[in-house]
Amino acid sequence: MDNSVKDKIRKLLTQVIQKREELHSQSEPLKNLVISRPKKKEWGDLSTNLPFVLSRQTHLSNHQVGQVLREELKSCRLFSRVEFVSPGFLNFFLSSFYLQETLKGIVAEKGEFTRFSLGENRKVQVEFVSANPTGPLHIGHGRAAAFGDSMANILEKVGYQVEREYLVNDVGGQIQRLARSVIARLRELEGKSFELPKDGYQGAYLVDIAGKLREKLGKQLSQEKDEKSFLEMVANFTIEEILKWIREDLREFGVSFDLWFSESELHRSNELLQAISYLKEKGYTYMEDGALWFKTSSILEAEEDRVLRRSNGEYTYFASDVAYHLNKLKRGFYQVIDIWGADHIGYVPRMKAVAQALGYPRGALRMIIYQLVTLKRGGQKVSASTRSGEFIPLKEVVREVGKDAARFFFISRTGDSHLDFDLDLAKKQTPENPVFYIQYAHARICSIMKKAREKGIELDDLLGANLDLLRTSEEKTLMVQLALLPDQIKEAAENLEPHHLAGFLEEMAGQFHYFYTRHRVISENRDLTLARLFLVEAVRIAIADVFQILGISAPQEM
């Protein structure tokens, strides 16, 4: 646990600054301190810009600061070498001692090695997907699902208690339109004249639901005279059916939720009215044109005021979202994280203003926006719209390319960028497809371990391995990569950026294949064999560990 190399180095640097008077300064030297991975091997395994930073704050030159730091650190057993390089970098070469400790740690502790206590067991909530129950999940929801679930896993890994939540928007005009669309399909099935509502849902998937509805509730429906009850019956049935699809699609995608929260519950429980009157009491509302408005502008100048209750007396979706967020915030989470698609971008300042109006600190509510997905097939872009019925369902994509490839593609780049999802590439079972490349490394290692067992070497025998024998640059590269894994995970959690893990895996798989083609793991030399098996087993554990976070399977054979 808490195996961050960077934290260890940061601590050492802090100690040196405290110890050496000439390095003292008024400002906080570590604020601008960066410890990063240099671009070139000869610049060490890790490097810091601290000489730059400190020289600005003291009367010393980059060079002088660097030499002082080097003197103090060069005998640390964390490093084999510490070098100052002009113009102002301090480069660290990790010691064999530390790299071997890392290997032993990984093999002994498995996934526990990359765990952190950072979250201090605080409760965090991640709300994601929350697709309207008006149709099956499409490709865009896939990005939300993969991203949200991986994010939740990462936060758990660094010590938070994470709750995954899906908000079901089962209220409002869209549900009315949905029900009317089903009713039209019902008439279609009965051979009557029918017309799909123009603003309704055109997708053929509603025909199935209409059929099922007729089969199950046909009699009751034909006896129902009250139009409102009729509509409600259809709506409820339809929502339930669609939610079944959604749950099933998510299950196939390896995503599950702790709580499915119904928007209608907020209406039934009176929480909506309570939330609104709370805002009223605090003076954040006013009446105009017969509607009740929220004074967004009093909190964020650039924002326009928004309607909470329409002049016809109905509450807006915004109003239920106020109630929903109050409900969430009141549950005592250290942080509530909403993961939204770019089409909700305009909503962010509004909801932040609401959280503030409700009296919660700035950091309590955090929104992550991911950009939309473009699906490509045969070089052609495919558009996605639930209402028009022209969309590629997530289920279809998952069945076509597999859960693993789909999840990998979705989290492989930052949420800030548009995602071009190339179906043809994701489907390929060749090394062009990064997920197969990485899985292949894992399977290859499993195969080596199996071979070793056939030769009479058991996992327990590895414990006696002499890791001093791992001396080649290829072995060293892998060990360094493994040593950096905990930091990688910690940083992904801090920045809420899972895509770095995908890059890390690709890199490590590449390093492994490179090593493999140059050195035999199992050879006549038993000691060397044991040492290399130890290394390779650590790599395998690391791959499986990160895959587990990303919800991707680590196959033993392919």
Next chain:
RNA sequence: GCGCCUGUAGUUCAGUGGAUAGAAUGUCGGCCUCCGGAGCCGAAGGUCGCAGGUUCGAAUCCUGCCAGGCGCGCCA
């Protein structure tokens, strides 16, 4: 018109204010007696959208343009 996101190799994309800007893929050329060739190596490929500014140092920060995406409802 206003707000947010994006613009980096032919293509898809990485890149905490740091060192000679990287990878994958594609193109071209190589490597199988041997633990999984579903792999490996090499080469070519760039005015980091454009123009200013900030500083020891800018793909990264600021300003202004240009281009694309998403928003800007008493819809959800």
